[in-house]
Each structure stands twice: as structure tokens, then as C-alpha cells.
Amino acid sequence: MGRYGDMMSNILCAKGIKKSFDGVHALKGVDLTINKGEIHCLAGENGCGKSTIIKIISGFYRPDEGAIEVAGKGFPVMTPTQAIKAGIQVIYQDFSVFPNLTVLENLAFNQVLANKKRLVNKKEFRKIAEEAVKKINFEVDLDALVETLPVADKQLIAISRALLDNAKLIIMDEPTTALTKKEIKRLFEIIAALKKNGVTILFVSHKLDEVFEISDSITILRNGENVISCPTSEITEEKFAYYMTGRHFDTAQTRKNMKKNIGAKMLEVKNLSAPGFENVSFELHKGEILGVIGQLGSGRTELSLALFGLLKPTDGKIIMEGKEVKLPNVNVAHKLGIALVPEDRLTEGLFLSQSIVKNITVCRMDELASSIGILSNKKSVEESDKWVKGMGVVTKNHELPVQTLSGGNQQKVVLGRWLATTPKVLILNGPTVGVDIGAKYDIHNLLRKLAEEGMAIIVVSDDAEEVIETCNRAIIMRSGYVTGEISEEALSREALALASN
Amino acid sequence: MKKFDFKKILKHTEFYVFVIIIALSLIIQARSGLFFANNNIVDLLRSLIVPSIYALCALLAFVSTGPDVSFPLIAALSAYLAIIVTKAIGYTGSAFLVFIFAIIFGMVMGALNGWIIVKYKFPSLIVTLGTSSIFNGILLGAFEAGRMDLPQPLERLGETSLLTVKNARTGLGSSLPMTFLIMIGLYIITYLVLNYTMVGRGVYALGGDEISAERAGFNVKAIRFGIFVANGAIAAIAGVCYSVMSMRYLPTEYEGGEMIVIAAVILGGTRMAGGVGTLKGCILGTLLLTMVSNSLILVGIPVSWQRVFIGVIIIIGTAISALQSYTAGRIKSKVKKEAA
Amino acid sequence: MIKAKKIDDNIVRLLIILTAFIMIACVTRPANFIQLGNFQTMVKQMSEYGLMALGVGICMISGGIDLSTVYIANLTGIIAGMMMQNMAAGSNGNGYIYLAILVALLVGAICGIFNGFLVSYLRIPAMLATLGSYQLFMGIAIVISHGSTVSGIPEAYTRFGTTLIAQIPVAFIIFLLVTIVLSFIISKTKFGQRIYLVGTNAQAVKFAGIKYNAIIIRAYMISGLISAIAGLVSLARINSAKADFGSSYTMQTILIAVLGGVHPDGGFGSIPGIAIAVVILQILSSYLNMFPNISNYYRNLIWGFVLIAVLIINFVINKRKAAKLRKMS
Amino acid sequence: SQEGGSASQETATDGREETTGSDSAGGDLFDPANYKSSKDKSEWTIAVVTKDNTANWFKRMEIGVNEFGEETGINVIQKGPANADAASQVQVIDDLINQGVDALCVVPIDPGAIEASLKTAMEKGIVVVTHEASNQKNTLFDTEAFTADAFGAALMDALAKDMGETGKYALMVAYTTSTTHMEYANAQKARQLEAYPNMELINDGAVPSAESEESIDTAYERAKEILKANPDLKGFTGVASTDCPGIAKAVEELGLDVKVVGVGTPNEFKPYVESGTISTIKLWDPKDSGYIMCKVASMILGGEKISEGADLGIEGYNNVSIVEGDNKCIIGEADLTITKDNINDYDF
Numbered sequence A: 001m002g003r004y005g006d007m008m009s010n011i012l013c014a015k016g017i018k019k020s021f022d023g024v025h026a027l028k029g030v031d032l033t034i035n036k037g038e039i040h041c042l043a044g045e046n047g048c049g050k051s052t053i054i055k056i057i058s059g060f061y062r063p064d065e066g067a068i069e070v071a072g073k074g075f076p077v078m079t080p081t082q083a084i085k086a087g088i089q090v091i092y093q094d095f096s097v098f099p100n101l102t103v104l105e106n107l108a109f110n111q112v113l114a115n116k117k118r119l120v121n122k123k124e125f126r127k128i129a130e131e132a133v134k135k136i137n138f139e140v141d142l143d144a145l146v147e148t149l150p151v152a153d154k155q156l157i158a159i160s161r162a163l164l165d166n167a168k169l170i171i172m173d174e175p176t177t178a179l180t181k182k183e184i185k186r187l188f189e190i191i192a193a194l195k196k197n198g199v200t201i202l203f204v205s206h207k208l209d210e211v212f213e214i215s216d217s218i219t220i221l222r223n224g225e226n227v228i229s230c231p232t233s234e235i236t237e238e239k240f241a242y243y244m245t246g247r248h249f250d251t252a253q254t255r256k257n258m259k260k261n262i263g264a265k266m267l268e269v270k271n272l273s274a275p276g277f278e279n280v281s282f283e284l285h286k287g288e289i290l291g292v293i294g295q296l297g298s299g300r301t302e303l304s305l306a307l308f309g310l311l312k313p314t315d316g317k318i319i320m321e322g323k324e325v326k327l328p329n330v331n332v333a334h335k336l337g338i339a340l341v342p343e344d345r346l347t348e349g350l351f352l353s354q355s356i357v358k359n360i361t362v363c364r365m366d367e368l369a370s371s372i373g374i375l376s377n378k379k380s381v382e383e384s385d386k387w388v389k390g391m392g393v394v395t396k397n398h399e400l401p402v403q404t405l406s407g408g409n410q411q412k413v414v415l416g417r418w419l420a421t422t423p424k425v426l427i428l429n430g431p432t433v434g435v436d437i438g439a440k441y442d443i444h445n446l447l448r449k450l451a452e453e454g455m456a457i458i459v460v461s462d463d464a465e466e467v468i469e470t471c472n473r474a475i476i477m478r479s480g481y482v483t484g485e486i487s488e489e490a491l492s493r494e495a496l497a498l499a500s501n
Numbered sequence B: 001m002k003k004f005d006f007k008k009i010l011k012h013t014e015f016y017v018f019v020i021i022i023a024l025s026l027i028i029q030a031r032s033g034l035f036f037a038n039n040n041i042v043d044l045l046r047s048l049i050v051p052s053i054y055a056l057c058a059l060l061a062f063v064s065t066g067p068d069v070s071f072p073l074i075a076a077l078s079a080y081l082a083i084i085v086t087k088a089i090g091y092t093g094s095a096f097l098v099f100i101f102a103i104i105f106g107m108v109m110g111a112l113n114g115w116i117i118v119k120y121k122f123p124s125l126i127v128t129l130g131t132s133s134i135f136n137g138i139l140l141g142a143f144e145a146g147r148m149d150l151p152q153p154l155e156r157l158g159e160t161s162l163l164t165v166k167n168a169r170t171g172l173g174s175s176l177p178m179t180f181l182i183m184i185g186l187y188i189i190t191y192l193v194l195n196y197t198m199v200g201r202g203v204y205a206l207g208g209d210e211i212s213a214e215r216a217g218f219n220v221k222a223i224r225f226g227i228f229v230a231n232g233a234i235a236a237i238a239g240v241c242y243s244v245m246s247m248r249y250l251p252t253e254y255e256g257g258e259m260i261v262i263a264a265v266i267l268g269g270t271r272m273a274g275g276v277g278t279l280k281g282c283i284l285g286t287l288l289l290t291m292v293s294n295s296l297i298l299v300g301i302p303v304s305w306q307r308v309f310i311g312v313i314i315i316i317g318t319a320i321s322a323l324q325s326y327t328a329g330r331i332k333s334k335v336k337k338e339a340a
Numbered sequence C: 001m002i003k004a005k006k007i008d009d010n011i012v013r014l015l016i017i018l019t020a021f022i023m024i025a026c027v028t029r030p031a032n033f034i035q036l037g038n039f040q041t042m043v044k045q046m047s048e049y050g051l052m053a054l055g056v057g058i059c060m061i062s063g064g065i066d067l068s069t070v071y072i073a074n075l076t077g078i079i080a081g082m083m084m085q086n087m088a089a090g091s092n093g094n095g096y097i098y099l100a101i102l103v104a105l106l107v108g109a110i111c112g113i114f115n116g117f118l119v120s121y122l123r124i125p126a127m128l129a130t131l132g133s134y135q136l137f138m139g140i141a142i143v144i145s146h147g148s149t150v151s152g153i154p155e156a157y158t159r160f161g162t163t164l165i166a167q168i169p170v171a172f173i174i175f176l177l178v179t180i181v182l183s184f185i186i187s188k189t190k191f192g193q194r195i196y197l198v199g200t201n202a203q204a205v206k207f208a209g210i211k212y213n214a215i216i217i218r219a220y221m222i223s224g225l226i227s228a229i230a231g232l233v234s235l236a237r238i239n240s241a242k243a244d245f246g247s248s249y250t251m252q253t254i255l256i257a258v259l260g261g262v263h264p265d266g267g268f269g270s271i272p273g274i275a276i277a278v279v280i281l282q283i284l285s286s287y288l289n290m291f292p293n294i295s296n297y298y299r300n301l302i303w304g305f306v307l308i309a310v311l312i313i314n315f316v317i318n319k320r321k322a323a324k325l326r327k328m329s
Numbered sequence D: 001s002q003e004g005g006s007a008s009q010e011t012a013t014d015g016r017e018e019t020t021g022s023d024s025a026g027g028d029l030f031d032p033a034n035y036k037s038s039k040d041k042s043e044w045t046i047a048v049v050t051k052d053n054t055a056n057w058f059k060r061m062e063i064g065v066n067e068f069g070e071e072t073g074i075n076v077i078q079k080g081p082a083n084a085d086a087a088s089q090v091q092v093i094d095d096l097i098n099q100g101v102d103a104l105c106v107v108p109i110d111p112g113a114i115e116a117s118l119k120t121a122m123e124k125g126i127v128v129v130t131h132e133a134s135n136q137k138n139t140l141f142d143t144e145a146f147t148a149d150a151f152g153a154a155l156m157d158a159l160a161k162d163m164g165e166t167g168k169y170a171l172m173v174a175y176t177t178s179t180t181h182m183e184y185a186n187a188q189k190a191r192q193l194e195a196y197p198n199m200e201l202i203n204d205g206a207v208p209s210a211e212s213e214e215s216i217d218t219a220y221e222r223a224k225e226i227l228k229a230n231p232d233l234k235g236f237t238g239v240a241s242t243d244c245p246g247i248a249k250a251v252e253e254l255g256l257d258v259k260v261v262g263v264g265t266p267n268e269f270k271p272y273v274e275s276g277t278i279s280t281i282k283l284w285d286p287k288d289s290g291y292i293m294c295k296v297a298s299m300i301l302g303g304e305k306i307s308e309g310a311d312l313g314i315e316g317y318n319n320v321s322i323v324e325g326d327n328k329c330i331i332g333e334a335d336l337t338i339t340k341d342n343i344n345d346y347d348f
């Protein structure tokens, strides 16, 4: 179904790319053709091979088979420097910044290296860097160390670095995950401006609305194979989801049709303050899903940490089932039936090199062990089996390390771990960040089902769609304060947009 | 332009090491009255030479890859080979050539480290532990190295001194060996390479994020290999310097020198996880530990208590620098919140 | 689902190396090697550093390292030895010996807890924390023993160092027992699993409600405790204790742990692997002592070589296996 | 130091108890006559175990050991540990016992650490001879060029003579844990207290004054510190072979008139002896010690009796005396005193 443009209008043409890692076939002969000057969207579920083909185009991986042409010129062996020289710039999913170096160096390295300079010229560095940040009006201290900057700034560094002079094709691997709505808007403006200047963009995203908002054409991959390549105008949202996942979604199952089963008051937070937020109050009932919507740095993360015993409140009360509780550490929270699915699953959630079993049972060890602390292997495997099946984690063997799973499946493992503790209050911080629509759909469904069964849930998110789809109510946080609350009836995209601006 | 920013300085580990050094030197001065004498300072500088050259190896390895524990044995073996070769060919010219011999041998050994680490991506600690065991076996088993007199070129170098001072009050003298210049030279070269060449920036870049470095176009493998070859060369220089300063080749005195050097370098703010570390911190950390071990007698600590003191100083020093970097992290997140 | 393998590949490879070494020794030096006495000596010698290597291994699995084991062993040996000396005269019965043993174990545990405290609460990198504490423990040992050998250990205690049970030296039985108990703790208990988790991702541990500090302190405490046992075994075997005894063991224990499959960054390794590596090293050392003309320093050469060779063999085999998998699927 | 004295006395009595204890096992473990070998001389193996085979000192010893082997046709081997560490030495000894050597001649790193191993050896009928271990209990004979006390006293006598019997002096050892060094150091102090009232050990008489950690460079640095802290120092002794070169270098550099007396090999010390900084070297020839250990071992294996006044065949040992203390100690008159005048007579 691949669609090939003629030689002249192609900026990039990759044919029959195959790549496998230690037995995993990430790409099974993928074709990708991008026309000059277009915004091309590459979509597909987690683990379908999007990042892998990008890394092959940028010369970071060598394909097992296949050929790459850039602007009609064949590259038998592509290296990162060659790619940069050919005008290909990549904004990687993980930003690819140097945390230990200054913004200045982060911005200048690529270009200086591509020009084969051997010596450091501070003035030249500064010139390149200033030029780069100016392109997107990004205000940042060029001499600051990148590790001291917030996530969004790191993303913006990666973006501005890619915009440098000779870029003909800019590849963005999920560039919007860490950005706020406002920043996304700004990014799209930049992309539009680039397009006007004749730069071609390859854009990777899971988010339907983004794809349809900006792309000219789409290539969808599934399991390392092409599914379709066509102009965006020829495809509908529904079809898009189908091509990506190979399944049809029951769109009737939304919040509006959710069975309401709101019960007794489960959790009450009164005038809670902690470093990062102040004077936050709200109530949470059994069977209710409360959305906490706020942008990066609004205090939402700190609030979730405070409710989980990881951040010491300076003031205020937490009342659970009518009794005031103190949460000095995670164990107390755990015993009280509070669970937190953390924001960053890689650093805060998973033990990447350990088995799926260990990752799922880690919070249940006390129950799975005998009174003197001996773990039952059988029980652990049963427990993990239950959750692997229940959550639909795709894996060959649950003794395999978690790092062999794709992002969505990894998130399911973290979620399964906490659900295994049968919590009364489940807090999820960005439950579907970087998760594809199939897995996202599964997770949202699961949350609704859990609420129906009487669990009290807090969804912390900056994704309005997610909050609308899953939550009964939402509170809005900004700069450490709750600035508003939206009831179920009023919960809509417009209301959220209005409230958070 | 850049202002003198005291708050920024407060965040650097180097600053705290510096404060500890000042405090300790005042204490030593108060207890002995001898610390700030010119001859004592020269003695201290002399003691600093070999450990601070070693510290370069530790620093480069930590910043780019991870711990390297093989430098003392590379030093021992390459100095041995250089001396043997010099004696065998009966060379009596300049000591420079002897250093070149040693550097070549050191680079070969460093290349072995580098090759294994780059090719197989094994942790550097294991590889260097293994190779230093091998070098030790070669030196003492295969070559049966024993104490030796130095060949003429090195002997002559050992007899010349760079600077001689005499304390007016006590009449005590002290002289600074020529090897001090070698150390200064190495620091200058390392400083220039690390800060003013793209390869040098690559060392930091790959320590910060190896994959990003590769994507940016640094030749990560070549840089890492180069680091270990350079470490071999630097260790070889330290090895010859040590023999020059003892006026004798002493095969068994090298082994075991790595730990205290690593402690010094980490004390000076080098991050074990890589990417962070300065020459300033390196020299300050080395100075601190050298100063402590060279002042215990001046201060009058009984011999049997000296080890207790060194242990306590290492623990306190590292605790301060560890807690400081932890609180610096916290300050960081607070600042961020204010900005939000 | 594919059934999980019961024995990991690294142990199999270590066993192959071990067998190869034994065969070489048997063929080339049958008269010296195949002897009850030789085996008894070997197992006696390796028990001490073998115990310490187990402790070092546990700390490495937790993401740290313990450089102080040898000096904890010496300190506890000295304390127990001095107590036995001083109390032997005034007491009838062996109660005082048990008391001394108890105190030694306690001191070992306290030293370990101290290390754990430095690593967890004070966040000092383990390499530095235990480098400092090893100087400290050795210093304390020098201060209380005046640097000299503590000897004249009551025979009631030292007899235990030479006792054979079914021709097996007690020291080795202790080593085996500790190995078995630790294998069990590490692989079968909550605490053991948590050591692996702590060594894999210290940040995620916090979110999973595992008490990082407590796990680390207990890991180092175990290392200290085992070192104390090693100190007591050594006290019985050589009838004396000294502040600097066995200083070459420190590097040796790390090499053993690594050869045994422990990853220096934490999260991987097994106790049986370490135990097999101990045996390999011991056979190598004893074998070399059978050649009058070969310097003992060759041991270091061979040992370094074996270590790197094993790493490379593991690497190549794993790669081959992956390639095979790729072809199959 | 008084505590130390009583402790060692206790040890001594314990040693006796052990002896009687093993008596009942059959035959006197400490009677050399019980060790006569029934094998032919050519089948004997005598193993010499040193502290560190790389040191010049023990390379010199090996010359004597090999000389003995060639002379007599007895199979002799010299082994050192893989690390200069008592634990490694124990391993070497234990392994040699298992290989069924007929005699072990040991220069212990730490006599205490090898007691048990040597006892096992003797119980297996292996002849045990030691050197530099006058307090070793489980040995048939300890062979010494002189006793530790006599040697320490001789060092002090030499120092006292060189510094005119007055003034401050300092003592350096390798480590406070080096047993033999500490014996020499304590003996020096004891001799000074007894014979030279006008001399004074620095730091209120604390033994030792500094550790060289078996490194010439460290010896130099510590010596400098001591000289700075005690500008009126008149004498310095060092008992490890690393000590005196370091001390002498410091003294020369500071331009002081401090007498340096110590232990070491002539060739290594020659420059400082010739320049006069090291006034006296006290030592014995390790070549002879190696030879004598083997000789004593072979005599025991051959059933020969060694008694007071025996002639062991080389100079310095033509008329040995036997002192019974912790062990039976064969003492020669083989100490060498080397000064500027006779240093060129020795080449090792």
C-alpha cells in the first residue's frame, strides 16, 4: 500500500527497511517516503517501530536490510554526522540532551561537529545557540546547566537545536509529550512557519487531534510493517484508530454512559499545604474519579506525592473514611489503601532489568510471603499471571525483564502492581503519557470499571481529553493553588480550556 | 557579563572542600606553628605530585565511563619496562626519551583496557580490576621485578630540583623536584584539551549521556578508547615520576594507591555516575587528603591513632560533599518552583 | 508461556570452568592434588575470604560495595581474642568463649550497620564510605591491639578450628551453612528480593513503599556479620588475630564476586555463583603452589585473565543465543 | 608496653601448655631427634618460604638457598606469597605441607598467624625451622644471626655512639603491625633507657615515632615531618629496608646533622653511607641465613644433633649458641656492621 512519490519531490525514501534486536523484529521491511515540504505524520501503537525507523534514518542504527535515499542520493551506510550534513535533524523522544552541560553547548554541539570543527570557539558556540533559541523565541539562560531546567525546557532545547540552519528534514519523535497546551500551540506555529520556509517535517504522535491538526499525509505502522500511507484528508479519526490498532473501538462506552455508583466519602483533604502547593481542599467519594488538571509546575505532582506519604505536608489535614490520618511514609499510605501510579514510569515506577513478576508483585510481597518473610514462588507467579492476563500485557514470558516490553505494556505493569494491592484510593499521575490509543483506551476502560466497583480514583493529568473521558469531576491547579472546580455536568473541553486560562 | 555570583559558588562541592582545607590548615598551624612555613608548603607540593597525576586518570575515567583502578599497576609496569629498556640499550641521554618509552608502554596497556571496555561495553571497574591483576602478574610473576637503581637519565632528573627554599626561622630547607613541572604541564594540557577541544567536550558529553553524544555526532567509541589510552600514558608518567622521586624503582610500592586517589577525586566533586568533574576539584580533593596524611605527625597524633583519623576525615569529608550535593539538588527544585 | 530456567547460565559456565580446572590439576599433578589433605587445606583456606566475598557480593547486588570486610573480620577477631585471653584465667567452663563469640558477632553487625548508615542516610557513595570505614575499623583494631598480634587463644576455642566432621573442616561447614542460608535469604525472602530491587532502581523503590535505608542497612549489616564470622573462623584456624591480616583479600573478594556473576552496578548476582567462584580461585592458588618454580604472582595474572575471559565468553554466548532466537522466530 | 610484656608472658605459658598437651599424642613434637628421615638425602625436599620473593633481601637469600642445594644435592625450593600479606603466606605454607615437603624453612610475615600451620606441619613429621622469629613457638629451631633484643641493642649502641650518647632520637618501622620491627624498636628503646640516660625518644617515648608503610617515599615524608616538628633531633633509626633511604634523603635535603642508623642492604644504602648521612648499617647476610636454615633442616632430617657450640659450616655460624626461650634459638655471630669504611667489601 506504500505510496511512492517521484524522485524529484522526495526528500526521503526508505525502502524495505528491516531491523531486529536480539530476536525482536522491530521492523519487518518498512517503506517510508516523504515528499519535500510536507508535514508527514508517522503513527502507530507503542512498539510498532516508529522510533526505530527514525534512528535508522538518522544513522544511529544500521538497518539489517533496506536502502535509504535522501533527496535522491543513496546512502549505503548512514552515520549521524552524514545525516546531519544531509540536512536531517532529529528531535528524539527522550530529547537527547546532555544534562551535565550548559544549554549553550547542548545547542551548539551538533552543528559544530557537523562542520568538523576540532576546537572550541566560545563565541561561535554562543552565536549558534542564540540563533537557535531566537527561532522559537525560547527564553532561557544559556549558561544554565540543563539538568537544573524543567522538562519542558529540555524539550524546547531539543527543538531549537534541530531548527538550526541547514535542516531540510526535521524529525520529531513525540515532541509534545512533555509540553503544555500553550507550548504545543507554539510548537505548531513553529512547524507551520518551517513548512513555509520549505522545511519538511516528519512528526510522530499518538494523539489523534494533533495528527489531524497539522499533518499533510500519514504513514501508519503496525508491528513493524506498513499499514497505510496516504494524505491525511483521505482518512477519518475512526479509521485512523482502526489502522493503528487493528481493532474497532466501542465509542459508545464513554463517561456519559458510565454507571454511576458514587458512594460514601472516602477521602477529604482540608487546606493541605506542602512545598509546591498551598491550601488545597477537596473531597473524594467511593466510585468517583476526580480529575486534577494542571500544567507542569502547577503543584499537581507534589499534591499526589503528599497524598502518598512522599512529601511532608506543612499544614492541613488528610481525612480518610472519617478519620484524620498522617502519612509519614509510603508504607503507611499503602496500609491505609492508597496507591500512586507515578508520573515517570521509567525512573519512578519500574525496575527495568528485573522480571515482570517481580515488578508486579513488589508491593504485595508482604502478603505473598509467609510470616517469617519467605516468598512463595508459586503464589508470586500466580499473582503476576493474574495481572498480566487481566491487564492484557503482551509478553512471551513473565520471567523476562520489564525492559523488553513496549511503553504501553510497561505502564500496564505499573498499574497492575498497584491494583494488585486492592487500594481504596488510587492516584494516577499522567496515567497515559506516551501510551498509544489502544492501550490508552484499555486503561481508561479499566479506570471506569474500577470506579464502578467502588474504588475512589484521582487522575492527575494535563490531557483534557483524558479528564473528560474518565472523570466525574475535576479540580484545576495553577501555580500551587486550586483555581477552580468543574462539576460533571460542566466538564467539557471548552470549560477546561476556559478554566485553565 | 558574568558577575561574581556567591550563591552559585555555594553550590559547588569544590567550594566546601576548599573551606575544609582552609579550616584544617588553620588548625594544623595553630597546633604545630609549622604549617604555613615556606618549606612545609614546598613539602606539601612535592607530596602532591604523584597523587595528583593519578587523580587525572581517575577523573578522566569517572567523567567519561566509570572507575578505573588499573592506573597504579600501569604506572608500575610501564615504568619498569621503560627503565629496563633504557638500561638495555645503554641510553644515557635525556630523561625525556625514558618518559616516551614509558608512555608507549602505558598506552599499550591503556589500549587493552579501552579495547575491552569499548568493544564489549563491560563495566570499567571489572575490566580494570582484571587487567590490573594481569599487569601485577606480569610485573612480579613473569618479570620478577625487584628494586632497581635508576638509569642515568632518570637519576640526573631526580638530582636536579626546580626550587629550593630555606625557612629563615628554623633553617630547614626543602626542594621541589622537577617532576612538579611535569604535573603542572599535564594539568595544563588536560585543561586545554577538556575545555577547548571538541574531543574534550565529547568526554563530558558522553559521560552525561552516551546515546545523545553518539546522536550528536561524537565518535563515542574513539573518545572512550582514547581516554583509556591517555590514562595509560598519564599513569606511565606518574610511574616514572614516582621512581624519580624515590631515586629507585620500587615495584611493590605502586599497588593499592588507587583507592585513596579515587576518594580524593570524588571528594573534589567528581560525580561517580559520570559527566561531572573538574580539575580544580581534583586538585583540591587530592590536596585535602595529602595534607591530612602529611600533617598527622606535625599535629602530634600518636602513630597508632593515625589510621582512625584518616578514616574519620574521609568519612566526614565525603559526608559533607554528599549531603551538600543532595541539598543543592533540593535548592534546585525549590528555585524551579518559584519560577513556576 | 516459556518455563523459566531453574539454573542460570552463568552458574553453568562457572561449573564448567571449575571442572576444567579440577581436571587440569588432576591430570598434571595427581600426586599432590588428589589428596584428602589437600582438599581439607583448600576448603579451610577459602572459607575465610569466601565468607567475606559473600558479604561483598550482597552489598554489590544492592548497588554498593563493601571494602571494609577484611578489617571488620580483623577487628572482631581481635576483640574476641582479647576477651578470651582475659577471661580464660578467671572462669571455669566455656561460657566466656560463647560470650566472646557473641560480642564479636555483635561488633561485626554494628560495623556493618555503621557502613549502611553512611551509605543510606548520609548518601556517601559506598566505595568511599567503606574506604573510610575500613581505615577507621583498622585504626580501632590497631589502637586496641597496639598493632601487635593477639595470640594465646584458649585451646578450647582453637580446637574448633582444627576439628573435622566426617573429614570436613568445621570452617568449611560454616562457609557452606552461611552460603546456603544466604542463598535462601537472597532468593527466597522478601528482604532478598528487595535487595535486588534496591540495586536496580533506588528511586522506584521509594515509590513502591520499600524502605531503602532499612534494606541498605540490613544488607551491610549482613556483610558485617559474615565478616565477623570470617574473623572468628580465622581466629580459630590461625590461633591469632591482627589488625592487618589478609589485607590482600579486599580486592580478591571483589574479583570473586564479579566472577561469580555479580554486576558491579547492582541488581544482579547469585550467592551460589559467588561460592563457586571462591572454589575456582582457591584451586588456582593451591595448584600454583604445587609448582616450586612458578612464582605465586602468576596467580594474579591467571586470575585477571580468567575474569576477563569469562566476561567475554558470557558476552559471546549470549549474543549467539540471541542470534539463534532471531533465526527461529 | 608493660601490658604488652605481661601478655606475651601469658602467651609463653600457654605455649608450654600446648606443648605438654601434644606430648600425650605420641612423641615429643619439639624433639628434633623425632624427625630423622628414613628417605635418602636425594629424595628430601626442603622448602623455604619468604615474606616477599621480589624483595632484594630475599633474592639474596635465594642465592644462599640454591648454594646449599647445589652443594648437597638436596632438592630446595624457595616460595613467596602472591601478596606480602600474612594470610597469603599461610596459604603457601599450608599448600607446601600438603605436597609433602620434608622440611619447611619459614621467614614469617607474622609469626602469630602461622603458628597453627607450623604445628600441623610438625604433627605431620615435617621439620620446621624459622628465621627472624625468636618468639615463634611451633618451630624446632629458630635461626638467628643474633637475637632481636641483641640486635635492637646493637642498633641503639651504634646510634648512641654516632650521636655522642645525648640528644633526641626517633624510631621508624614499616607498620606498627610488623611484629619483628616492633621487637627491634622496643629493644632499642629498652637499651637506651638502660644505658643512655641522656638520650630521649621523641613524643614522650611512644614507640614507634612513625610508620614508613614499606615505602621509601613515605619514609621520606614522615621523616621530614618528624624533623620539622623536632628541629633538635639528633638521631634516627629505621628498621625496614625502606626506612633509611627515605630518612637519609630527608636529612640531606633539610641540611641537618642527624645520625641515621638502620637495617638494609649495602648496595641500596651505598650513596648515603658514602655521603655520611647514614652513619651505620646493621644487618646480617640473608644469603647466609638462607643457607643456615636449610643446613639446620637437613641436619635434623639426617638425624644429626645440633648443640651449643656447633659448627654450621659458614662464617659467623662456626660456633653457634642455643638459647631456649619461646623456642630453641640458634644464634650465630653473624651481624654485620657496615660503615663508610667497609661498605665496599659487600656487594648485595
Ligand SMILES: Nc1ncnc2c1ncn2[C@@H]1O[C@H](COP(=O)(O)OP(=O)(O)OP(=O)(O)O)[C@@H](O)[C@H]1O
Residues within 6 Å of the ligand: A021, A022, A024, A025, A026, A044, A045, A046, A047, A048, A049, A050, A051, A052, A053, A093, A404, A405, A406, A407, A408, A434, A436
Ligand atoms: N535497543 C533495543 N533493543 C531491543 N529491542 C528494542 C530496542 N529498541 C527497540 N526495541 C524493540 O523494537 C520494537 C519497536 O520499538 P520502537 O521504540 O521503535 O517503538 P515505537 O513505535 O517508537 O514505540 P513508542 O510509541 O512506545 O515510542 C519494540 O518492540 C521495542 O521493544
Ligand SMILES: Nc1ncnc2c1ncn2[C@@H]1O[C@H](COP(=O)(O)OP(=O)(O)OP(=O)(O)O)[C@@H](O)[C@H]1O
Residues within 6 Å of the ligand: A150, A151, A275, A276, A294, A295, A296, A297, A298, A299, A300, A301, A302, A303, A305, A310, A311, A343, B333, B336
Ligand atoms: N520535595 C521533593 N521531594 C522529593 N521529590 C520531589 C520534590 N519536589 C519535586 N520532586 C520531584 O521532582 C520531579 C520534578 O518536579 P517538578 O516540580 O518539576 O514536577 P512537575 O510535574 O513539573 O511539577 P508540578 O507537580 O508542580 O506540576 C517530580 O517528579 C517530583 O517527583
Ligand SMILES: [Mg+2]
Residues within 6 Å of the ligand: A050, A051, A052, A093, A173
Ligand atoms: Mg518511540
Ligand SMILES: [Mg+2]
Residues within 6 Å of the ligand: A295, A296, A297, A300, A301, A343
Ligand atoms: Mg508533573
